[in-house]
Amino acid sequence: KAALQDQFDAVAREYLAQSETSEQDGFLEKTRQRLSELVQVRRVGEDETLPPVERALNDAERHVKAGNLAQAVVALKAISIEAGDKAKAWMDQAQQRIDIEQHLAALHLDVMAYLSDPVAATN
Numbered sequence: 001k002a003a004l005q006d007q008f009d010a011v012a013r014e015y016l017a018q019s020e021t022s023e024q025d026g027f028l029e030k031t032r033q034r035l036s037e038l039v040q041v042r043r044v045g046e047d048e049t050l051p052p053v054e055r056a057l058n059d060a061e062r063h064v065k066a067g068n069l070a071q072a073v074v075a076l077k078a079i080s081i082e083a084g085d086k087a088k089a090w091m092d093q094a095q096q097r098i099d100i101e102q103h104l105a106a107l108h109l110d111v112m113a114y115l116s117d118p119v120a121a122t123n
Helices: 002-023 027-036 052-065 069-077 085-116 118-122
Strands: none
Touching: 002 052, 002 069, 002 085, 052 069, 069 085
16 A cells, blocks of 8 residues: 555646646646646645646545545546546556455455354355
8 A cells, every 4th residue: 555655646746737738738838737747736635626636636645645545546537537657557556456455354254254153154
């Protein structure tokens, strides 16, 4: 989970860059976009006036920091623009982690059921 948390900033930057590119294509906007590749400023918090992409990224980031990858993936999937390569890779890794955690939880339940009544668990 820690690696996914560390990688989330790059995912957020990629989404923001794509959302800004889709909004305007003028010379000044392209220049600003190139500069933003060096320094990224993103509003954070739960402000309802934020653009939808930033609001979804803030929700996803909050869930990532809380260790809730499933909700972070849901928040990212709500973004209407196409995910870039970094975001797709991150979501794939997060989904793999979620799947592993679910399988481990099911295995844990099976082991606990067996330990509580080994005879009934084998029937």
